[in-house]
Amino acid sequence: MKLSYETEQEIISLRRKLHQIPELGFKEHATSKLIVEYLQSNGIEVTSGVAGTGVVGLIRGGSDGKTLLLRADIDALPIEEAVRSEFKSKNPGVMHACGHDIHAAILLGTAKILSEIRGSFAGNIKLVFQPAEESDGGAEPMIAGGVMENPAIDGAVAYHVAPLPVGQIEVQPGAVTAAPDYFIIHIRGKGGHGSAPEDCVNPVIIAALVTKRLSEIKTETPSVVSVCSIVGGTCENVIPDSALIKGTVRSVDEETRQYLYNTVKNITEEESEKAGGKADIQYNFRYPAVINDEDFAKAFAASAAKVIGQENVVRVEKRSMVGDDFSYFSQLVPSCYARLGIGIGNMLHSSNFNPDERGIAIGIRVLCKFVLDYLNTTNAIGK
Ligand SMILES: [Zn+2]
Ligand SMILES: [Zn+2]
The missing domain is CATH 3.40.630.10 (Zn peptidases)
Incomplete structure (x- = not known):
């Protein structure tokens, strides 16, 4: 040869x-x-x-x-x-x-x-x-x-x-x-005047809390949870009805992969419900x-x-x-x-x-x- x-x-x-x-x-x-x-x-x-x-x-x-x-x-x-x-x-x-x-x-x-x-x-x-x-x-x-x-x-x-x-x-x-899984989370709150947050459920705050907690997830085997996009609201004095979070979740074994899925889901639901909002989680399992x-x-x-x-x-x-x-x-x-x-x-x-x-x-x-x-x-x- x-x-x-x-x-x-x-x-x-x-x-x-x-x-x-x-x-x-x-x-x-x-x-x-x-x-x-x-x-x-x-x-x-x-x-x-x-x-x-x-x-x-x-x-x-x-x-x-x-x-x-x-x-x-x-x-x-x-x-x-x-x-x-x-x-x-x-x-x-x-x-x-x-x-x-x-x-x-x-x-x-x-x-x-x-x-x-x-x-x-x-x-x-x-x-x-x-x-x-x-x-x-x-x-x-x-x-x-x-x-x-x-x-x-x-x-x-x-x-x-x-x-x-x-x-x-x-x-x-x-x-x-790694398995390059990803999520798109739609957080629904209650919009209203920026001057009266007590009358609203602010989905931007929920998105921020979810993002913070997701980025703190730790596992025993190598993994990554990265929130890469947050979109919510249009201007400085209107609390929007909803916000969108997108991110990638990566792991190298099936057990951790399932654990991450459950954790992302639980954190999102917990923070949303605590604030009086709701979340739709679209979680996509891609390649192993x-x-x-x-x-x-x-x-x-x-x-x-x-x-x-x-x-x-x-x-x-x-x-x-x-x-x-x-x-x-x-x-x-x-x-x-x-x-x-x-x-x-x-x-x-x-x-x-x-x-x-x-x-x-x-x-x-x-x-x-x-x-x-x-x-x-x-x-x-x-x-
Ligand atoms: Zn490539
Ligand atoms: Zn390539």
Whole structure:
């Protein structure tokens, strides 16, 4: 397995093409088309239109064996790009600010290299280009669309770019993302003249009390409760009838997740009722946390170390509380979600996000190495 200078340049230019045509969740039509064309031009079996804009490629090895699923998400964000470059987003208000163009490019490069040597390994590689990670979630509909079958998947891998130094990859066992649940709370009071609060039930005060208590919630395992929006009232002398609070609740295990749901609900109801108001709580459970399988993550880290050196396979103290619907794959098969360095200080979801493209080649080389190590080892044992 070798990544030539020419292939690296080809993949970087593909990434730039993808970067120029960012599309929001389930609207990744041009992105999907580009992916399909590239896979087909490399002689890879392709199924398009899975979960709408998802694409699945299949590389069959020289003989039967286990099947590894490699996933890249392909959607962009509703952000106006601030980075000036010759491959700046051509779609106003939409930007690849989470690096999914990098993920897709890495998977395309990996696909090209592994398809060229397909006779040399046993088993199969399924390439999953998944829509809508940022919005409604494309993983579940792709699974419903049969992506885990024919051939059945034995393990899954995904990258996410991260503000780590280029050349480093973060791999750890256990929970590596959080469940990104959220709430919208509608507090109803009784409006009236700002000069006579005694005749009113002020929903702004209730919202403030609820917000304060929500931000004080503590749990034994890592969690976050952030109130990110309070809207209520229109002017300085009218007490409004209602107020709205929105926030995110993140946890890494199901028990804490349920505890947080109950606590948010109880605090809100308690404060509202105490003040004589009422609350409607819309609580949305989104993706569960991604849980890396211990042995599988260890095997990935070992392969990565062979390529980039043990010292560059890192564990980061500060836990990331972002969400990713790769969790639906990780619930079904042993899996590893690894973070790939694209430069310190490169904040995801920022209009200035500008990943270092040298991370692409590193991502490809490590992924190819792991796939070959995995298929050769497991298939040799499995026979
Ligand atoms: Zn994102
Ligand atoms: Zn992302």
